Amino acid sequence: MSENKTGKYFKYAIGEIILVVIGILIALQINNWNEKRQDNYKEQIYLQDIKASLITDSLRINSILKFNNKKILIVKKLMSIFSDTLNNYQRFEIINELSESFTAYEVFVPKRTTWDNLLSSERLSIVDSKELRNLLMEFYSFDFNGGVQERLKLMNRKVIDNVFPQFFTREFAEQELGLKTKLSTIKESKISQNKEFISDLYGITYLINLQNNFLSNTLNQIKTSLNLIEENLN
Numbered sequence: 001m002s003e004n005k006t007g008k009y010f011k012y013a014i015g016e017i018i019l020v021v022i023g024i025l026i027a028l029q030i031n032n033w034n035e036k037r038q039d040n041y042k043e044q045i046y047l048q049d050i051k052a053s054l055i056t057d058s059l060r061i062n063s064i065l066k067f068n069n070k071k072i073l074i075v076k077k078l079m080s081i082f083s084d085t086l087n088n089y090q091r092f093e094i095i096n097e098l099s100e101s102f103t104a105y106e107v108f109v110p111k112r113t114t115w116d117n118l119l120s121s122e123r124l125s126i127v128d129s130k131e132l133r134n135l136l137m138e139f140y141s142f143d144f145n146g147g148v149q150e151r152l153k154l155m156n157r158k159v160i161d162n163v164f165p166q167f168f169t170r171e172f173a174e175q176e177l178g179l180k181t182k183l184s185t186i187k188e189s190k191i192s193q194n195k196e197f198i199s200d201l202y203g204i205t206y207l208i209n210l211q212n213n214f215l216s217n218t219l220n221q222i223k224t225s226l227n228l229i230e231e232n233l234n
Helices: 006-082 088-102 113-120 130-141 147-167 170-176 195-233
Strands: none
């Protein structure tokens, strides 16, 4: 100060401050870059896993569609028991042939382990594409256990619970259970006049077709998501 060098010291101090600020900004930029790089890496891992899950889901849907085509043929053949050209012995022969395969049905529920892990980590934002995020959120938030698939399950169970007991005849009780009963004989059965049974069989066919349309739309949704995932991975 005695040498009137105060201005130089102020300039030096300001220069030091500027250098410190620049150093801090550079450090923050490097830190942000590292965090972004780590997020990109995590995004790649999550997207790879979701991609694998969606591919498995698409294979599962195709399997159900094939199953449903066979189930429709089974139901239509079972409906043939209502034909007037058949006698009761022929009708029960068809019933015995198809009863086990008829009881089976298939529903689709996606694999969501990776998605649930991503949600629980509260890092959904690392999926950079907003379009992809929205597609995945729409897909995984959908209630696959409800709607047409729930109705299909209920209809199958209704037929099994309410109609299948009519297949128990005096002959069946004697041959399969070793019981002497007063059940109706095959000849006395009026199963071919059961309006509820044929109505429910038609209802199952109708619901299977609805499920097929639903699954086909879901398959298209999965394909769109897979294409977007591939773009993001690239």
